[in-house]
Amino acid sequence: MMLPTGPLCYRCRRDIAYHPGICPECFELRPIAYPSTSSYNVLVCAGCANEESVFACSECGREDHPYGASRCARCILKERLTALLTDPETGCVHEALVPLFEELLRARRPQSVITWLTKPPAIGPSLLDRMAHGELAVSHDTFRALPAGRAENYLRDLLTATGILPPYHPPIEQMERWLSTRLAEVSGDDAALIGRYARWHLLRRLRGLAERGPLSKPSIYSARSHINGAIRLSTWATANSTTIAALTQPQLESYLTENPGGRTTQQSFIAWLGRSKENTQVMLPWRGTTPEVVVSDDERWDSIDRLINDDEIALYARIGGLFMLLFAQPLRTIAAMTRDQIIITDAGRVTVTFDTEPVEMPPGLDELIRRYLDKPGTPSIASTDHGWLFPGRYPGSHLVTDVFRSKLVTAGIHPGTSRNAAMFGLAGRIPPPVLADLIGIADHTAVRWAALAARDWSGYIAQRAE
Incomplete structure (x- = not known):
């Protein structure tokens, strides 16, 4: 050349x-x-020098994304996608897979898609080939019958993100598979009863949460913990020649004496037994929990200073950590934020709406947000922008909470205790009604934190009226 x-x-x-x-x-x-x-x-450039560009693709004439001796990555990708997704009966791209074909062709980095198509073991492309040839139906049922591997889940999410498959809730499907496996270990009557509790109460609640936003891992872990607790109670009942439906209060208390850590996982199950009339002989008084604040305000501000100034920490983790430390936002809420929650005014002010009221960002954090929005991450090979502030590696998804948590823990910041410290600090300075509107918590939660912070805001409404 x-x-x-x-x-x-x-x-x-x-x-x-x-x-x-x-x-x-x-x-x-x-x-x-x-x-x-x-x-x-x-x-x-070649045009101004009146020369033929050696950087131009011999097929389309574009000079970006060179790939190979004379062609660009986008032309090579189109060729390979066409070969992969063509229905042999029609000689055209399979009708159901056209949105995927168009989505991948628009990818910001076509080289990444080519790598995905060719990198062994290439499970996703192999499944697409079988779908295009009519060997597999393009449906969620196909994936339910396949192993729940990472490659299969990635393709399923990709087809869902492009609108080929309807939305679904992966954690709930995984939970249903896990539940079937666990119930197979339980005796007949108890298995049916625990199955009703899991499906009618726990899974129903998870579906309701999923309709309002992405499910958090703590929600899934909590549901599994309650099911495991019910199964342990069943195992104990069977060993003592009874069933859950026939369990008496003295027997329940004997179980709790032998398993002192089981009260928390049994509260919900025992309450459900009474409400559903499955067993009205047993009861377990509900024990609430009081949040603990073990991180001092000085330690919290040291962490804030570290996130503002330490360029060794990933930019998205710094912003998410500051949302938590300054505004007491939980990581699951931060991970699911969208870009339209952030507004940069003509004057350069940065405001973020966590709930109903926009909050102006303080110096330092505002600059980090502007830097991040200039070049946000786009890890997925799909090109469609779903509006997430922190896009994830799976198509159509945001970053998972654990990614934030691991980055912050590595930086010496523990999210649970740090958020409690932030909530404690805010509750001591802001009246509960204002705090609830600013950071998106329930009124009664704001009141509880105000009480914990030992501030009496009972006269706030009257003072505001005056």
Whole structure:
């Protein structure tokens, strides 16, 4: 490959194409490698030098995304997707898979899609090939019959994100599979009873939560913990020649004496037994919990200072951590934030709406947010923008809570105790009604925190009226 200035190797051609510049003559963003015909010792684009561009794709003429000797990644991707997704009966891309074909062609980095298509074991592309050939139906039922592996789940999420499959709730499906396995270990009558409790009460609640937003891992873990608690009670009852439906109060108390850590996981189950009339002989008084504050305000502000100034920490984790430490936002809420919750005014002010009221960001955090919005992450190969502030690696999803948690813990910040410290600090300075509107918590929760912070805001409404 030759330039007027001399030979050009493939690596240099690729480097120049991937790092275009503003041409000093036409002011367009293009590969700059040709000597100007009007200025000495100035490099310009091929058009301004009246040369044929060696960076242009021989097929489409574009100069971006070089891939191979003469073609661009986008043209090669189109060729490979067409071969993969074509229905042999019609000779065209399979009708149901057209949205996926168009979505992947628009990918910001077509090279990433090519890698996904070719990198072993290429389970996703293999499934797409079978779908295009009519060997597998393009449906959720197909995936329910397949192993719940990472590659299968990724393809399923990709088809859902492109609108080919309707929305679904992966954690609930995984929970249902797990439940069937666990109930197989339980005796007949108790298995049916625990199954009703799990499906009518716990899974129903999870579906309601899923309709309002992505499910958090603590919600899933809590449901599993309650099911495991019910199964342990069943195992004990069977060993003592009874069933859950026939369990008496003295027997329940004997179980709790032998298993002192089982009260928390049994409260919900015992309450459900009474409400559903499955067993009205047993009861377990509900024990509430009082939040603990073990992180001092000085420690919290040290963590805030670290997140504002430490460039070694990932930018998204710094922003999410500051939302938690300054505004007491839980990580699951932060992970599911959307970009339209943030507004940058013409004057450069940055406001974030956590619940109903926009909150102006303090100096330091506002600059981090502006930097992040200039170049947000887009890990998925899908091109559609779903509006997440922190997009995840799976198509159509946001970053999972555990990603934030691991980054913050590595930085020496423990989310649970740090958020309690933030809530304690805010509750001591802001009246409960205002706090509830600003950070999105229930009124009674704000009142509880105000009481914990030892502030009496009982006269706030009257004072505001005056």
